[in-house]
Amino acid sequence: MIKVAVLGYGTVGSGVVQVLQDNNELIASRIESPIEVKYILDLREFPGDKNEDLIVHDVNVIMDDPEISIVCETMGGTGAAYEFTKTALSRGKSVCTSNKALVEKYGPELIALAGKNNCNYLFEASVGGGIPIIRPINTSLAPEHITSIVGILNGTTNYILTKMDTEGADYADVLKKAQELGYAERDPEADVEGHDAGRKIAILGSLMTGKTVHYEDMYVEGITSIDTLDFAFAGAMNKTVKLIAGIYDNDGEITALVAPHMVNKDHPLAGVNDVFNGIYVTGNMLGEVMFYGKGAGKLATASAVVSDVVDIARADIKGVKIPCAWGEGSQKLTDHRQRKGRFFLRVKETDSDKLKSAVNGLAEETVIDGHAGYITGLMTEEELDKALAGIGTDVKMIRLLQA
Amino acid sequence: MIKVAVLGYGTVGSGVVQVLQDNNELIASRIESPIEVKYILDLREFPGDKNEDLIVHDVNVIMDDPEISIVCETMGGTGAAYEFTKTALSRGKSVCTSNKALVEKYGPELIALAGKNNCNYLFEASVGGGIPIIRPINTSLAPEHITSIVGILNGTTNYILTKMDTEGADYADVLKKAQELGYAERDPEADVEGHDAGRKIAILGSLMTGKTVHYEDMYVEGITSIDTLDFAFAGAMNKTVKLIAGIYDNDGEITALVAPHMVNKDHPLAGVNDVFNGIYVTGNMLGEVMFYGKGAGKLATASAVVSDVVDIARADIKGVKIPCAWGEGSQKLTDHRQRKGRFFLRVKETDSDKLKSAVNGLAEETVIDGHAGYITGLMTEEELDKALAGIGTDVKMIRLLQA
Numbered sequence A, B: 001m002i003k004v005a006v007l008g009y010g011t012v013g014s015g016v017v018q019v020l021q022d023n024n025e026l027i028a029s030r031i032e033s034p035i036e037v038k039y040i041l042d043l044r045e046f047p048g049d050k051n052e053d054l055i056v057h058d059v060n061v062i063m064d065d066p067e068i069s070i071v072c073e074t075m076g077g078t079g080a081a082y083e084f085t086k087t088a089l090s091r092g093k094s095v096c097t098s099n100k101a102l103v104e105k106y107g108p109e110l111i112a113l114a115g116k117n118n119c120n121y122l123f124e125a126s127v128g129g130g131i132p133i134i135r136p137i138n139t140s141l142a143p144e145h146i147t148s149i150v151g152i153l154n155g156t157t158n159y160i161l162t163k164m165d166t167e168g169a170d171y172a173d174v175l176k177k178a179q180e181l182g183y184a185e186r187d188p189e190a191d192v193e194g195h196d197a198g199r200k201i202a203i204l205g206s207l208m209t210g211k212t213v214h215y216e217d218m219y220v221e222g223i224t225s226i227d228t229l230d231f232a233f234a235g236a237m238n239k240t241v242k243l244i245a246g247i248y249d250n251d252g253e254i255t256a257l258v259a260p261h262m263v264n265k266d267h268p269l270a271g272v273n274d275v276f277n278g279i280y281v282t283g284n285m286l287g288e289v290m291f292y293g294k295g296a297g298k299l300a301t302a303s304a305v306v307s308d309v310v311d312i313a314r315a316d317i318k319g320v321k322i323p324c325a326w327g328e329g330s331q332k333l334t335d336h337r338q339r340k341g342r343f344f345l346r347v348k349e350t351d352s353d354k355l356k357s358a359v360n361g362l363a364e365e366t367v368i369d370g371h372a373g374y375i376t377g378l379m380t381e382e383e384l385d386k387a388l389a390g391i392g393t394d395v396k397m398i399r400l401l402q403a
Helices: A011-022 A024-031 A059-063 A080-090 A100-116 A134-138 A155-167 A171-180 A195-209 A228-236 A298-316 A349-358 A381-388 B011-022 B024-031 B059-063 B080-090 B100-116 B134-138 B155-167 B171-180 B195-209 B228-236 B298-316 B349-358 B381-388
Strands: A002-007 A035-041 A068-073 A094-097 A146-152 A239-250 A253-264 A276-283 A287-294 A343-348 A363-368 A371-375 A396-400 B002-007 B035-041 B068-073 B094-097 B146-152 B239-250 B253-264 B276-283 B287-294 B343-348 B363-368 B371-375 B396-400
Touching: A002 A011, A002 A059, A002 A298, A011 A024, A011 A035, A011 A298, A024 A035, A024 A298, A035 A059, A059 A068, A059 A080, A068 A080, A068 A298, A080 A094, A080 A100, A094 A100, A094 A298, A100 A195, A134 A195, A134 B134, A146 A195, A155 A171, A155 A228, A155 A239, A155 A276, A195 A239, A195 A253, A228 A239, A228 A343, A228 A363, A228 A371, A239 A396, A343 A349, A349 A371, A381 A396, B002 B011, B002 B059, B002 B298, B011 B024, B011 B035, B011 B298, B024 B035, B024 B298, B035 B059, B059 B068, B059 B080, B068 B080, B068 B298, B080 B094, B080 B100, B094 B100, B094 B298, B100 B195, B134 B195, B146 B195, B155 B171, B155 B228, B155 B239, B155 B276, B195 B239, B195 B253, B228 B239, B228 B343, B228 B363, B228 B371, B239 B396, B343 B349, B349 B371, B381 B396
Parallel strands: A002 A035, A002 A068, A068 A094, A253 A396, B002 B035, B002 B068, B068 B094, B253 B396
Antiparallel strands: A146 A239, A146 A276, A239 A253, A276 A287, A287 B287, A343 A371, A343 A396, A363 A371, B146 B239, B146 B276, B239 B253, B276 B287, B343 B371, B343 B396, B363 B371
């Protein structure tokens, strides 16, 4: 019998309990052993809840119980969640989590601690909700030299951008509507400024390079400056605008950034709309694959946590360490402005001659509402900045997705 | 040191050798052991080939060598490939394959034989080329009750349908062009009649239900009857036409079929174009996820074979059996005509009154070039057949994708 404890009976935690209970027979058949939730840690009481009897308030009940071999950490935050995870791992209890902040901040330490104690720290649910991505990178793509991962990793901003695109709506209006629908937080900064997507690409990048990619080293730009005119230009150029979190390996030079990008309509990521996420991975042998699905949501995220529970339960039978491509050391990031790309540039129509004389090789001239838009040739962002320095007028720039 | 033999030095086999050699250092680091290709079995000589010295003509050299723990079967066919696979497995050598015909025909027997001999029979490359799909179903989706798998599983037909859609071209013309480009065989029957897609959905269905889904029990219809007028109607209704291979679990009643379907333009599968494949999986907790990528191609398919090699090499260290959801017994299929759906119907405009009096609740009336098209309400195909019996005019029917 596999006995599991769940830390935190909030949205994801209660989802994990539900998946483990509602699909119990099926999961037991997959791991070839019965499995049950023995404890749920929460500070609150849940009178009338069917799992009322499983609630404990003292984490030591869980940590001191040798029957508990797997702990699901669905508390969130980097305080108590960090302490409890360390305690569990140091006692040989495997931990699986949906807590991207914790994984991003302490991943290497917790992975190493798990290794030392012959157990596992798994985090499939920390990126892309229910979309299988961490495990496929660790297993299916193990033979691949991954050269880039680009993703739409934040559902809130993707919902806002999709509505701006399809309804011609204003950023502020759509944000308000998203908040009313519960798709955006009342304080939307972590989403709209790109921090959430940045933490997720840092995790994926750490698996890709094998070394820790630090989110703080990355250039991160949100979607707050994207306006309806940008979408008008994008539409005229058969493109759309997406918040892209990307990490690229150019012959060993690693660059990573989060920023709005113009994406060609025929690129698979252009079809990832509303609150959905898509993760587009390029390998040196495989070419491109994309993983698509709901990037959030109670049961989808919970299912990903439970997929880790299943992995651990299966591996525990033989004492196997589950492979994780995230190794020791920090990954040096090269300034993203040194990577070559193409750029959308927009100026007032009256300034178009100024722009054309500053930047060579502009193409796809498009005029909308007194503004002129162009696509640059292949150049680095540094070269672009130099060309635009001292031009004496406002130039709006949006990167083009190259992967 | 892990030593591998490759059976067949054709397109996929030479790709497997290339992936194992070109990415050797990386793969060795993933499995924490050196790995090398020791033998390549082929009847031909390859003078001047860098791996000339590895070629053997006698399979017993491989089977009798205790150093060989993993055999990659990339010969194709169900004759010698079947015999060699049985021999290898019965001697405890794990086999990984890209041979969908063999997996579809003898999968359960070979999986059981591997189990008996404490080794593994893996076939990630048999469906969707390089797209990770078999392993995610066996691991990432292990907690899920999968309620449907619908896929665009054949690149040739998807290329033809994409060109018909985007260029308004004729089926026969596009087929000819696809043959010239090497995307279609000179004898295209296995592709255009849906057999290839049928074998693949049978494999995925066997993983979904846990019992063998027999391809012969399935309704299979190809794309040869799809014409430009169908695409004109699809376009007018904001849809496209795709060859869909689907298996559905409606409260335990399993239906499976391969047939052209009209797909709404905003469905993720509608964006799967050209030779790409997409597999859209629905789970009871997870909701929908889609896996997208190249469904064929030398290195993409080879990479999937090598991902199985990596899995086996990792598991061999501890003698672990890799999970496979495909168990014993045959899956009974319910007649697909008993599943409810919606249907596109098309008649000559002069016969539209006849059709409207035969079938209740037709909607979205569209008239193009003297023909009238409609979408039915929700009904079974059996009910539709009954309604159309004796109508006394030709009615073209295309199913609508419901998943």
